[in-house]
Amino acid sequence: MNVLTGFVILLALQLCGEILARMLALPVPGPVVGLLLLLVGLAVIPALSTRVEQAAQALLSHLSLLFIPAGVGVVVHLGRLEGAVFGVVVTLGSSTLLGLTATALSLQYLMRGRTTRNSPDQRP
Amino acid sequence: MSELPLDALWVYLSGSPLFALTATLACYLQATWLFERTGQWALLNPVLVSVLVLAFGLQLSGVPYANYFEGAQFVHFLLGPATVALAFPLYRELRTLGRHAVPIALAMLVGLVTTFGSTLLIAQATGLDDLMRLSIAPKSVTAPVAMGIAERIGGLPSLTAVFAILTGVFGAVIAMPVLRLIRVHDDAARGLAIGLVSHGIGTARAFRISERAGAYAGLAMALTATLSAITLPYLLSALGI
Numbered sequence: 458m459n460v461l462t463g464f465v466i467l468l469a470l471q472l473c474g475e476i477l478a479r480m481l482a483l484p485v486p487g488p489v490v491g492l493l494l495l496l497v498g499l500a501v502i503p504a505l506s507t508r509v510e511q512a513a514q515a516l517l518s519h520l521s522l523l524f525i526p527a528g529v530g531v532v533v534h535l536g537r538l539e540g541a542v543f544g545v546v547v548t549l550g551s552s553t554l555l556g557l558t559a560t561a562l563s564l565q566y567l568m569r570g571r572t573t574r575n576s577p578d579q580r581p
Numbered sequence: 582m583s584e585l586p587l588d589a590l591w592v593y594l595s596g597s598p599l600f601a602l603t604a605t606l607a608c609y610l611q612a613t614w615l616f617e618r619t620g621q622w623a624l625l626n627p628v629l630v631s632v633l634v635l636a637f638g639l640q641l642s643g644v645p646y647a648n649y650f651e652g653a654q655f656v657h658f659l660l661g662p663a664t665v666a667l668a669f670p671l672y673r674e675l676r677t678l679g680r681h682a683v684p685i686a687l688a689m690l691v692g693l694v695t696t697f698g699s700t701l702l703i704a705q706a707t708g709l710d711d712l713m714r715l716s717i718a719p720k721s722v723t724a725p726v727a728m729g730i731a732e733r734i735g736g737l738p739s740l741t742a743v744f745a746i747l748t749g750v751f752g753a754v755i756a757m758p759v760l761r762l763i764r765v766h767d768d769a770a771r772g773l774a775i776g777l778v779s780h781g782i783g784t785a786r787a788f789r790i791s792e793r794a795g796a797y798a799g800l801a802m803a804l805t806a807t808l809s810a811i812t813l814p815y816l817l818s819a820l821g822i
Contacts, residue, residue, distance in 0.1 A: 517795075557775070
């Protein structure tokens with residue numbers, strides 16, 4: 458029951474997010490508004506966290522799975538990509554490398570001297 | 582005689598959502614098993630392996646993507662509630678995140694400027710046309726949001742989804758080797774960087790490092806999605822693209 462309750466809460470918040478995004482013509486997509494709504498909800502009503510915990514963790518532990526259908530869509534664009542493979546690979550690869558390095562080094566530099574802890578719960 | 586029933590069976594299966602859904606889930610389970618079995622060897626990223634196997638299967642069998650998606654959409658649909666669910670790990674790390682709000686905000690700013698700036702510059706330098714450039718611009722944003730942005734700025738949403746997935750997988754694959762090389766050992770910095778460049782796929786990877794890395798990745802992904810959705814359309818029109 459708990460998983461189902463949590464799932465309904467998540468869906469309801471996504472729905473609220475979609476409605477808000479459309480009615481207020483927000484540039485942010487509905488699910489992101491839903492995320493912010495849930496965050497505010499959890500901060501205001503801490504008891505909410507036990508209700509959504511199981512559903513949230515079930516979804517997040519298989520987050521990778523959810524990207525597969527869109528990824529398989531690559532087959533539709535094979536023709537279009539053919540002439541642009543070099544540009545796409547170089548752009549995608551180098552900007553990802555640069556962004557990753559810049560973010561990680563900045564945060565590590567800015568947090569130096571602060572007490573940080575790496576949580577022990579390394580997943581198997 | 583024996584060919585006819587098999588043909589009929591294949592016609593039924595290739596048109597049925599059940600087959601595509603089962604194939605997607607089974608592929609993912611096998612790919613995850615393989616990934617864990619090889620000690621999480623980066624190149625065997627479960628999303629990458631599953632996408633390649635399924636895409637190859639579609640090409641080989643001649644089943645159109647639209648038919649496949651009819652079954653796979655049930656999985657695709659869950660991206661919405663999963664995005665909302667990201668609030669949960671964020672909430673659990675809220676106190677820690679709040680204490681480090683200034684460093685996080687600054688690192689996010691540096692990361693976003695670097696990512697979007699280099700994407701636009703390199704895309705232009707390598708001769709990608711306008712449609713390609715507009716479609717690749719939101720590639721570090723989580724797929725459902727990136728598609729929305731692409732639509733607004735005049736790119737091709739389905740092409741953007743492919744770029745976003747590729748970026749996510751690439752980021753997830755190279756993240757740990759690169760972060761070790763540049764000696765970033767703090768899970769906060771690791772998570773934030775992975776989430777910023779490779780959104781949900783990176784966040785999924787970060788959760789395998791630790792709960793803390795996952796929370797920072799989720800935060801970076803949510804902030805990147807929100808900030809990009811708000812600023813990218815204006816930024817591009819200011820740059821005259």
